[in-house]
Amino acid sequence: xxxxxxxxxxxxxxxxxxxxxxxxxxxxxxxxxxxxxxxxxxxxxxxxxxxxxxxxxxxxxxxxxxxxxxxxxxxxxxxxxxxxxxxxxxxxxxxxxxxxxxxxxxxxxx
Amino acid sequence: xxxxxxxxxxxxxxxxxxxxxxxxxxxxxxxxxxxxxxxxxxxxxxxxxxxxxxxxxxxxxxxxxxxxxxxxxxxxxxxxxxxxxxxxxxxxxxxxxxxxxxxxxxxxxxxxxx
Numbered sequence: 001x002x003x004x005x006x007x008x009x010x011x012x013x014x015x016x017x018x019x020x021x022x023x024x025x026x027x028x029x030x031x032x033x034x035x036x037x038x039x040x041x042x043x044x045x046x047x048x049x050x051x052x053x054x055x056x057x058x059x060x061x062x063x064x065x066x067x068x069x070x071x072x073x074x075x076x077x078x079x080x081x082x083x084x085x086x087x088x089x090x091x092x093x094x095x096x097x098x099x100x101x102x103x104x105x106x107x108x109x110x
Numbered sequence: 111x112x113x114x115x116x117x118x119x120x121x122x123x124x125x126x127x128x129x130x131x132x133x134x135x136x137x138x139x140x141x142x143x144x145x146x147x148x149x150x151x152x153x154x155x156x157x158x159x160x161x162x163x164x165x166x167x168x169x170x171x172x173x174x175x176x177x178x179x180x181x182x183x184x185x186x187x188x189x190x191x192x193x194x195x196x197x198x199x200x201x202x203x204x205x206x207x208x209x210x211x212x213x214x215x216x217x218x219x220x221x222x223x224x
Contacts, residue, residue, distance in 0.1 A: 003117040023160075025132045034212060041217070042202070042217050042218075043154075043201050043212075043215030043216050043217050043218050044201070044203075044215045045215065046213075046214075050210060051210065089153070093210050093211075094142060096158065096160060096165060096207075097143075097155060097158065097166070098212075098213055100152075100153050100172070101154070102152045103152060
């Protein structure tokens, strides 16, 4: 069935390091793709989205490009901050639902 | 703008008791989703509604779980009787319409069954 696969965490980086979190999706149909972020004690929040091939979603310094040829939607940030420590979820839509990956926990060290 | 509002934020109760979780979606959103999050299983979709009608409840774990949406501004998730393995964080989310629209999550109810 439709699924989203993202790299397992935790990922630990130093402040100002470059971040990549890999995500691939099953290619059924032409899904919209999303990255959500969950801070401790809170619900998931939409971080960015892309609705068609070659679209780039961006927000708060994070970017992800919809790559149809590789069925990927990798999340990147050029210089992470301690405040970026959270769990990141890659997701795709299917019919009326959103299919989430298992989440990647990110720790940023000062 | 008010987001999705869930209550209570925390619930601790003894096994066998009835638990009712409440959710108020964002006004104007037609779709409502209930999720459960645990360390072992991650985020699981339990049930979702479109225009107050349950569309897919295949994720509801057992008959002990039930959900209702009596009107566009209120939904409940009930567990009766509760068991320790039901301990989790339960999230409610809403979206303007299903699919292609991002979902907006509440802050969750942390449920502990002793």
